[in-house]
Amino acid sequence: MTETKRIKAYGDALDDGAVQLSFTLPVDAGPLARAAALNLAVQMGLEHAEIAYMTPVSQGFSFFVVYGRCRHSVDLSRLQVAEAGLEEMDFFEINDYIKEHIGRKINVVAACTGTDAHTVGIDAIINMKGYKGEYGLERYPWINAWNMGSQVPNAALVAEAVRRKADAILVSQVVTQRDIHIPNLTELVEMLEAEGIRHKVVLVAGGPRISHQLAVELGYDAGFGPGTTPRQVASFIVREMVQRKLGN
Amino acid sequence: MTETKRIKAYGDALDDGAVQLSFTLPVDAGPLARAAALNLAVQMGLEHAEIAYMTPVSQGFSFFVVYGRCRHSVDLSRLQVAEAGLEEMDFFEINDYIKEHIGRKINVVAACTGTDAHTVGIDAIINMKGYKGEYGLERYPWINAWNMGSQVPNAALVAEAVRRKADAILVSQVVTQRDIHIPNLTELVEMLEAEGIRHKVVLVAGGPRISHQLAVELGYDAGFGPGTTPRQVASFIVREMVQRKLGN
Amino acid sequence: MKLNLDSGLVENCRAAAQKIAADVQDFIRDKTTVAVERAILRLLGINDAADGVPLANIVVDAIAARGELNLGAAYWVGNACKQLGLSPAAVAQQVAAGELDLFALPRFAPEELHPYLRQLARPGLQRIADRRREREEMLARLPMGPAPWLYVIVATGDIMQDVVQAQAAAEQGADIIAVIRTTGQSLLDYVPHGATREGFGGTYATQENFRIMRKALDEVGERLGRYIMLVNYCSGLCMPEIAALGALERLDMMLNDALYGILFRDINMQRTLIDQNFSRTINAYAGIIINTGEDNYLTTADAVAEAHTVTASQFINEQLALAAGLRPWQMGLGHAFEIDPDLEDGLLLEIAQALLARQLFPQAPLKYMPPTKHMTGNIFKGYLLNGLFNLTSVLTGQGIHLLGMLTEAIHTPFLQDRYLALEGAKYVMNNARHLGQELEIRAGGKIEGRAREVLAKAAEFLARVADIGLFAALEQGMFAAVKRSRDGGKGLEGVVMQAQGYCNPFLEEMSTELREAQRNDGNKAD
Amino acid sequence: MKLNLDSGLVENCRAAAQKIAADVQDFIRDKTTVAVERAILRLLGINDAADGVPLANIVVDAIAARGELNLGAAYWVGNACKQLGLSPAAVAQQVAAGELDLFALPRFAPEELHPYLRQLARPGLQRIADRRREREEMLARLPMGPAPWLYVIVATGDIMQDVVQAQAAAEQGADIIAVIRTTGQSLLDYVPHGATREGFGGTYATQENFRIMRKALDEVGERLGRYIMLVNYCSGLCMPEIAALGALERLDMMLNDALYGILFRDINMQRTLIDQNFSRTINAYAGIIINTGEDNYLTTADAVAEAHTVTASQFINEQLALAAGLRPWQMGLGHAFEIDPDLEDGLLLEIAQALLARQLFPQAPLKYMPPTKHMTGNIFKGYLLNGLFNLTSVLTGQGIHLLGMLTEAIHTPFLQDRYLALEGAKYVMNNARHLGQELEIRAGGKIEGRAREVLAKAAEFLARVADIGLFAALEQGMFAAVKRSRDGGKGLEGVVMQAQGYCNPFLEEMSTELREAQRNDGNKAD
Ligand code: B12
Ligand code: B12
Ligand SMILES: Cc1ncc(COP(=O)(O)O)c(C=O)c1O
Ligand SMILES: Cc1ncc(COP(=O)(O)O)c(C=O)c1O
8 A cells, every 4th residue: 555545533424533532530520620621632632522421430530421523543554554463374274384394393382470360361372272263272283382371480481491492482461450561571581581592482472451562562573462363373483483494 | 720730531540641432443443453543542642552442343444442541631720611600699699689780570582493303401491390400590580581492493583582672592502413503503693693682682502512612602602511500591691691781 | 021901991091092093083084285295296206306396396386376285186187197198297397397287277077087096096006015015025035133123323414424324233233224314304394305415413304315225225135134124204294205205215114103293393283193194004005114202202201200191192103003004013102211210110110111012012013212311421321221221122022122322412323332232232132032031020019010000090091182182182281291282383284175076096095905904904813 | 039949959069068068177177377377376466577577477487497386376476475474476576586486485385375375365356356346336337238239349559549449439339349459469478568559450468458448448438328348358378367367457358268279379279278267267256258259260161051160169168168157147159240241041041040049048148240251342342241240130139249340351440440330230220129029030931940950060069079079079170170189289388287285276266156156046047
């Protein structure tokens, strides 16, 4: 695409910019609060902003529902779409790809790290049973997968990766409150670098609030968000291995 | 207030800026749409914006729920709070006020104009029965009120106002789709000016999507939105009459 | 779920409503209106316009101006056709062009012309019958899902945008699409012509707009393998004309209430009741399901205190519908979920009311309206109100289920509002699909008690109306707390006493066929 | 609403669970753990810390390091008190300061010391009894509303922000506030000290945080005229200590499950079951209501297929609770609304399950958990799921009702999320307040059939567990599809065989009183 393609939010007519907002303000409900909410909406680029609802939530707090027409538009032709696993292969293609391009079984070590105890996400990717009707990596004949489970310290994960000669390390982070995942994910990268193996592995993060962009910023090769399927992850790993010539 | 008092939206910590958005984009759900939605959120001033939900709505349209931290803040000390009826009197005070400052019954003519047939709002202000446990203007001993009902052409309203020697004209507009209320409200002002009586009356608009600001911009003395009570309106009318010396 | 009701009271209600309807029929029998006459011309094929003015209006106005409408427009147009060997459309064109003076021609005696008029009516009747058969065939091929059928409105004001929104809604699971009318159309004494893109709060009802939307819905229906029904508003000063256009363009449902225009648009009651009868006859013949408007009472009156007026009105609408030849499956009798959500045990009362309607009119599909007046700008709470409404509907087996919009208090629906409404309704109805079959109402409990109370009040109310007649009841403000005078309101000038020799060839033919069908219904067990 | 259940099967379930519980009690009778011992020290008044390390840990670690914990920490501290004429707190201080070597002192013979230890335990027992009386008085003065009680969590990680959110929630109508714990706390083998402001996904449970929140809730409760209950988590490696702290600071409820730590935190099963018994005894004595964690099974397992494991676990939790001296009104047995919302007639199954629990445990308040795993980023649909959950709860008469948050899949609750949750629940529960009393379940229908099926499966499941014992059942992965080995998991090293002469003066005294109360209960009809 080279020609510009600008779009706006849509309510009931093209480019009407219709957007709904809700938020709480730390001020008692009343004319001042209403004016503040409107002002905020205007700063966000809303025209014809209307306070559809204002209510006191408790002493010193009020809640708002706002509708308005957002003047901002997005040029689709200039967007950078960065998402891992865009071109996925299926179960058979992936195994064939490994056989053909790498020629040996690959090793994948996975864990939900830190104090995070949410295993369902990483289990969905790794375990036999899989997710959304797709097998997990354990079931792939050309993949050895180890799932270390939850609340795994980064140090333990690194040690296991070394022991298993991991080609790929998969980290799940589900709890993100107060950005706890950021130092945790960062620490792992630092440990791998200290260990001198960062460049030898495909390093992948995932979780409901993980985006590809965030993961790359933190020094990962890819990030996978909600709804990820095993084969998206496997496709990425094997392509990345071949591209970076990690298979030997 | 002279000292600045900046506030931001509040989620679970002061100044976290937490805001919820939802909107539709005219593009099929997918990585491109997701990127577009994020871009829009960023333009609106959201940091850490996250697409909590993306779903196809129909061919060529996708719907989003977004959470993020809005960087904009509002300085409460600099806000202009323009709302009519801020200092309201009660039923007795208003009647006393008329008796004392105007010395005769005042005349109020009201209508829901144009093709708009929503009478509940204007009835709430005018009719005996009133609203939220408050009497309507008809019940005020010092007010003569005429409610012309719905779908009243502007010309008919002007004629009635002349006939009743109206001190105040109240107009309700509920249907606002495609801004139909704007030309309709504007036409009334023009007719009153052509008739030479605009300056002799208190001209008030009201309705669920009418704000004081909008009404003033259109040439009205005040605008009243959802939840307005009769005495707020009456308070405004009588104060405005006295201030503009319309009572003689 | 079953309520134990007093069957004697039910019979009383029906008997009273029957008397009310019979009185109305007596009154309207020898009258016609400009709108009825225009509808006849439209069915005769006069659907064009000259300089934007519909030919039907030009011709009827010309006849009325001469004070000759009492023989019926069909007589004058038919006379010209026969005298000149022209089609009705050609006659209308010439009249509009000022090339033909209907009154300057020689005249057949009225009675003499009737067989010819019946002949002239054939193609119109045939076209309607074809549309009906078309619908039946499509329904067999593209069956609809189980009731409650999900009904949403589109209301952009622009028929082209409406199409986008309607097709999207169908994709999201809507069974029925209503194109809401612009404010003010109901008071126009003509039906605008052509495709329109500038309504407010709705889109003009025009024959071309009907066609455009019908085509769009057929398209998406084929794609989805489900027939998508199309609805418009057969009310206001052009009620019978819109019925005619809807019949010609295969609409499937029509908002059509005996009293709505009188109460909520201040249209003259004589005019409305006459128009209503012919429009319903056309709807009946076209196999169209009508939606009555009892729900509107509750947008101004209190839903607890005035519930019985809804029930009473349903009985009246039923009897007037029967009188116009409609069959029970065509009666989308209206009611609504409008009790103050903050009332303790309000849901029990809603269930009582919904179940009462269900039981009183077992064969009617029932049109169930969502909460509107208690919807606020709090879209979240509003979404939940709609959730309990959806639940009540599936629990009590309603037929035509209008979806509530979370933004009801804010704007006409956006694309996403409709998407969310459909998603919510599908979730609740699927998740509670057979709940109504698994629960029983406690005998002698609050729900049953409430239903019995509403029924008793309705019976009393109907007895009073039957006593004084519908006109007097309207004059006394017995419905929706609105008082209307017999000769007040808009459109009385369009009412005309029929002269000896008057002829409405469509009404005659349709009525004959419809009576026959009703007689067959009568033979079947209820 | 009443289900027709097979009472023989119910008795089988109880008998099997009783056997399971008795086996567990046999196992734990002669064992203690570091956490139990620390809890004893806390009840003896040792609640300070040195350089952030709790004195209770320092003292217990010192004793354990010498391999002398098998006489009980009370013995060693009591011995020192008696020898030196110091308070337990003073003894602990000196130990921490390195000024006192407990093992260098002369020793009373264990049995000789027991009366003195009972003496030493008095003030702690008294303080708990005072708190309990305080609660009873406040409840009489500031009565709570009707059940289901609305329970919300605060989880900012910062106790000061938690206070803001908790008070706001109370103002909005919450009856119960739970302060969620930070991730990772359950695996700490100590209870952090002081006020804390840096948790993740929750706030540290500390005595000072308990105090701060208790005060804040008492304040807002007085203002609102309603007692607001406070909840924390009595689980993980410090289960009994937290029970002690909660009892001392007048918490009203405690999350406390026999198996949760084993299954979901991989804590050793021996350790957990011993800790569980003492913590429950303390809860019982403090008049605290426990909340069990059966709902957690359904966050990973399928709620339709595994429903019977929830029921079975409720029976086990009930019997273990009885064994620890809890009375039925203190048993907030857990269950959850976790069936896939897209399942046809799923709501019927939810109603069946909720009603089954209600009927099996008629005196228990029952803790009902909202949908979590089927919540997505679609906050609108999620809000509606919570709506049907709220409805099911009021319909089936649940006691402790956890509010679902529309942002469940996104973040820990914001102020507005909680506001909307409370508003929604109040609306639904008020609007349907007595619906359950007006409806009956169709005999032999789907709902009843489902409840009977789940009961039958639970009975079979319990019989198998009773047969092999709880430990073996856990080893075989019979609960939540998680396999745990008897000697695996965290914390086994903290388990200690009691020696001859071991003494836990609190357990003895509390148990005696609690047995007495239970005997009185037994005299009352169920
Ligand atoms: C189930 C659950 C639990 C279970 C976990 C059981 C288990 N064995 O995992 C239990 C009940 C134990 C639990 C406990 C807690 N939970 Co929890 N829990 C959930 C819940 C309901 C569902 C999570 C889930 O299973 N999703 C399904 C899986 C399949 O989706 P997913 O994780 O997104 O994974 C997919 C993708 O993200 C991706 N993916 C994930 N990881 C990875 C890794 C890689 C390498 C790749 C490639 C892809 C990938 O692929 C997966 C498949 O598509 C969510 C709410 C919700 N509806 O989302 C809360 C939630 C995650 N929990 C939360 C919290 C706070 C907790 C607690 C900390 C609360 C407390 N203080 O007690 C505790 C403690 C847990 C701890 N120490 O971490 C919060 C997190 C808030 C935040 N954003 O920080 C949530 C969002 C709820 C909330 N709104 O408060 N929880
Ligand atoms: C009741 C109702 C009706 C009733 C009206 C009955 C009647 N006699 O009024 C009926 C069923 C007839 C109806 C019909 C239609 N309606 Co309507 N209706 C509503 C509804 C449900 C409630 C309105 C109401 O009564 N509010 C209660 C009163 C007390 O509130 P209020 O009007 O805001 O008034 C207060 C203040 O605004 C203020 N105020 C109002 N006027 C004035 C004037 C002055 C001078 C002052 C000082 C103050 C003041 O004081 C009042 C008291 O506090 C709203 C949805 C909703 N929940 O809000 C839709 C709504 C207003 N209707 C709407 C529409 C589109 C229509 C139709 C055009 C649909 C159609 N195409 O068929 C029709 C046609 C009507 C027409 N020609 O105008 C839209 C308007 C959308 C928009 N923003 O443009 C709404 C918002 C619904 C929707 N989401 O689509 N409607
Ligand atoms: C029966 C009926 N007719 C018509 C309408 C629409 O109004 P109008 O005819 O003024 O367009 C409604 C509105 O809901 C209605 O219920
Ligand atoms: C019974 C029980 N205990 C404890 C917890 C909390 O987990 P943790 O003990 O790891 O903080 C939960 C979570 O919901 C629970 O249900």
